[in-house]
Amino acid sequence: MARRTPGAGRVQALALLSVAAPVLVLVAALGTRVGAWPVAVGYDLLTLQAGWFLACFGAVTALGALLLSFRDFRRLGLLSLAAVLVAGATLGGFIWQKARFAAGPVENVSTDLEEVPGFGDLGALRGPRGPGPAVGVEACPGALPVMRQIAPTAAIYALEQAGFTLRGAGVGRADGSQEGFWFGVDHDAVIRIRPGRTDIRVAARDHRPHGGEACRMATAISETLRAAG
Numbered sequence: 518m519a520r521r522t523p524g525a526g527r528v529q530a531l532a533l534l535s536v537a538a539p540v541l542v543l544v545a546a547l548g549t550r551v552g553a554w555p556v557a558v559g560y561d562l563l564t565l566q567a568g569w570f571l572a573c574f575g576a577v578t579a580l581g582a583l584l585l586s587f588r589d590f591r592r593l594g595l596l597s598l599a600a601v602l603v604a605g606a607t608l609g610g611f612i613w614q615k616a617r618f619a620a621g622p623v624e625n626v627s628t629d630l631e632e633v634p635g636f637g638d639l640g641a642l643r644g645p646r647g648p649g650p651a652v653g654v655e656a657c658p659g660a661l662p663v664m665r666q667i668a669p670t671a672a673i674y675a676l677e678q679a680g681f682t683l684r685g686a687g688v689g690r691a692d693g694s695q696e697g698f699w700f701g702v703d704h705d706a707v708i709r710i711r712p713g714r715t716d717i718r719v720a721a722r723d724h725r726p727h728g729g730e731a732c733r734m735a736t737a738i739s740e741t742l743r744a745a746g
Contacts, residue, residue, distance in 0.1 A: 528593045531582035532600035538571035538607045546699040556723070560700045572608045579604035614728070621729030622656035624648040624704070624721035628739065629662065634709040634718040637685075637692060648721045648731070657729070659736025663715040663743050672708040672715070675741040679734050681706050695734070697727075704731060706738065715742060 542564050549559030579600040586593035625648040627633045633651045654660050672691035673683055681693030681704075691708045703722040708715060719735040721727060 525589070525593060528582045528585045528597060531578040531585070532596050535575040535579035535582065535600040535604040536607075538568050538575050538611075539603065541571055542568050549700045556700055556702065560702075560725070564700075569611055572604075572611045575604040576608045617728035618726040621726055622732050623650070623652045624725075624727050624729075624731040625651045625718075626657045626660045626720070626731045626735040627651040627653060627716070627718040628660050628735070629653075629709075629716040629718075634690075634707045634716055636705050636707055636718075636720075637690075648724055651718065651720070657732035657735060659739060660717065660732065661739050661743070662717070663739065664713065665715065666712050667708075667710055667715045667742055667745065669710065671742060671745040672710060675708065675738045675745070676706055678741050679706070679737040681734075702727065704734060706734065708738065708742070717742070 545559040545563035545568070548554050548563075549556055553559075579597070582593075582600050583597040586597035630651060630653045669686050669688060669691060673686050676683055676691055676693035679693075679695075681695045684692040684694055686692070689710050691710075693706045695704045695706070697703070702725070704719060705722065706717070706719045708717055717735050717738050719731040719738070721731060
């Protein structure tokens with residue numbers, strides 16, 4: 518019978534705890550996607566709060582597993598090193614995401630701040646807790662208007678290229694929406710077409726920061742429109 522390494526069970530337990538955060542985030546995202554709980558539970562509570570705590574705790578337990586594995590590193594070293602890598606990547610991902618959220622502009626970007634394009638029929642659907650007043654090119658340098666009247670087909674193409682599902686289009690505007698993959702967070706976009714100028718607005722439906730997603734989408738739409746002939 519093989520001799521059991523002293524402390525092997527503790528190393529395995531600590532290694533298991535070190536991966537709790539990514540498992541929780543995956544469960545939270547899947548549960549939100551299938552409607553098991555709302556975004557406020559899956560994203561705000563389970564991911565941003567509980568997940569952050571477990572990421573910090575997991576880094577400590579991974580280091581503990583590594584220290585204990587030195588008693589028999591040949592047998593336990595690979596497991597403990599894997600735990601350190603997973604826990605370190607998880608904690609680093611959380612830190613990077615928090616910095617990204619803090620640096621990103623408000624999730625409500627418009628190329629015209631004097632007459633901000635509206636979302637038309639989405640007024641009630643967007644609810645009262647939007648992302649706040651719109652920001653423009655000062656906060657999002659890529660949010661540039663197109664200084665000509667574009668064709669509606671070009672507006673449709675630009676929305677689709679940026680990942681939006683078309684909701685409606687006409688001579689004067691095109692509207693689209695995009696649902697986030699992991700937690701189903703919605704962003705809406707409108708392209709307003711007028712003689713001599715075409716404006717863009719992209720905004721999240723909620724009040725949460727998303728690391729400048731609206732800015733990136735508005736920039737992508739603007740670049741596509743300005744490149745169109």
